[in-house]
Amino acid sequence: MAKTPEKVYELLQTVWDAALPVGKTEAVDIQKMIDKEGGNFKLEPWDWWYYSEKIRKEKYDLDEEMLRPYFSLDNVREGIFLLSNKLYGITFRKLENIPVYHKDVTVYEVLDTNQQHLAVLYMDFHPRSSKRGGAWCTSFRDQYVKDGKNVTPVVSIVMNFTAPTGDTPALLNLDETLTFFHEFGHAIHGFFSNVKYKRLSGYVPRDFVELPSQIMEHWALNPQMLKLYAKHYKTGEPIPDDLIAKIENSGNFNQGFATLEFIAAAVLDMDYHTLENASNLDVNAFEKASMERLGLIKEILPRYRSTYFNHIFSGGYSAGYYSYVWSEVLDSDAFEAFEESGDIFNKQLAAKFRNEVLAPGGKRDAMDMYVAFRGREPMVDALLRNRGFKK
Numbered sequence: 001m002a003k004t005p006e007k008v009y010e011l012l013q014t015v016w017d018a019a020l021p022v023g024k025t026e027a028v029d030i031q032k033m034i035d036k037e038g039g040n041f042k043l044e045p046w047d048w049w050y051y052s053e054k055i056r057k058e059k060y061d062l063d064e065e066m067l068r069p070y071f072s073l074d075n076v077r078e079g080i081f082l083l084s085n086k087l088y089g090i091t092f093r094k095l096e097n098i099p100v101y102h103k104d105v106t107v108y109e110v111l112d113t114n115q116q117h118l119a120v121l122y123m124d125f126h127p128r129s130s131k132r133g134g135a136w137c138t139s140f141r142d143q144y145v146k147d148g149k150n151v152t153p154v155v156s157i158v159m160n161f162t163a164p165t166g167d168t169p170a171l172l173n174l175d176e177t178l179t180f181f182h183e184f185g186h187a188i189h190g191f192f193s194n195v196k197y198k199r200l201s202g203y204v205p206r207d208f209v210e211l212p213s214q215i216m217e218h219w220a221l222n223p224q225m226l227k228l229y230a231k232h233y234k235t236g237e238p239i240p241d242d243l244i245a246k247i248e249n250s251g252n253f254n255q256g257f258a259t260l261e262f263i264a265a266a267v268l269d270m271d272y273h274t275l276e277n278a279s280n281l282d283v284n285a286f287e288k289a290s291m292e293r294l295g296l297i298k299e300i301l302p303r304y305r306s307t308y309f310n311h312i313f314s315g316g317y318s319a320g321y322y323s324y325v326w327s328e329v330l331d332s333d334a335f336e337a338f339e340e341s342g343d344i345f346n347k348q349l350a351a352k353f354r355n356e357v358l359a360p361g362g363k364r365d366a367m368d369m370y371v372a373f374r375g376r377e378p379m380v381d382a383l384l385r386n387r388g389f390k391k
């Protein structure tokens with residue numbers, strides 16, 4: 001969707017320029033912490049996580065265990081169903097008598113605004129010995145049209161969340177909560193597919209595919225949304241304001257570092273894949289030259305060094321590692337449309353998002369879809385605000 005290397009470099013440079021001063025300040029803060037403890041040494045890349053974690057505790061005092069009671073699996077699931085209903089008018093009905101591949105799997109019928117059948121959703125939440133780790137969304141059947149008849153999708157989301165213990169239900173941490181919203185966004189992309197040919201269902205460029213999922217994460221931690229679903233599993237009390245404030249404040253923590261190490265790796269990827277002659281390549285010298293051109297500070301290394309950058313040499317992300325940040329440009333900018341409207345549950349905007357962005361799959365050019373929704377091309381400013389680089 002970014003289409004040209006020039007556009008990719010331009011995006012990476014813009015984000016880089018905004019993140020660099022923040023990363024430098026973070027390095028100064030860490031050095032102060034080292035000095036305060038009488039460390040008597042200069043900060044090196046391998047010290048970063050250890051000391052930044054100490055600073056996080058000191059500055060934000062956010063104890064994940066205090067949050068868990070407000071994020072029971074049932075409440076998070078009901079919150080996601082509620083959000084889907086507020087935005088798109090769809091509803092969910094639990095199906096009991098339907099074949100499942102394991103007894104822990106739950107199944108719902110998804111009904112459209114007119115109560116018409118839209119999709120079937122399988123959810124598989126907890127780890128077990130025979131199950132792969134991680135979280136993903138897949139489908140048993142994609143939407144398409146056969147002999148003039150609409151074939152509806154059967155979508156599955158698979159997670160590995162904290163399991164219930166004894167009398168205590170499954171209580172999720174923030175990461176797990178975000179993961180649930182994220183994978184559900186992919187599922188929604190599947191529900192709303194409206195194409196004729198199976199191959200086009202949800203078939204979008206790699207730097208567009210995380211838009212439907214990542215935009216959901218913006219609602220997950222929005223204070224207004226939190227009040228609706230983050231309720232104590234014992235008392236039903238909504239999450240208190242001071243905990244919401246802590247979640248918000250800690251959100252931008254260490255973003256300078258996270259952004260710089262990521263962009264450094266993305267630029268390295270682009271540099272390799274725009275090379276026209278790779279004979280006699282000295283890998284370390286090449287990497288060093290790239291990082292010097294960028295001005296990466298010596299306390300931070302690229303997320304991946306060349307010799308173990310699996311993503312870009314065999315992981316399918318060749319000249320595509322940037323797509324994570326490009327997707328974030330899109331989801332931040334798209335979510336701001338809801339905020340700008342004064343209603344984060346704006347139904348008209350949601351309908352537009354459904355029709356212009358989620359439904360067409362591979363039928364239309366991705367940029368055209370985005371412009372049809374937003375009225376203009378995506379702008380990077382929302383991402384910079386989201387990461388705390390800009391007011």
Ligand SMILES: [Zn+2]
Pocket residue numbers: 182186210213
């Ligand atoms: Zn995803």
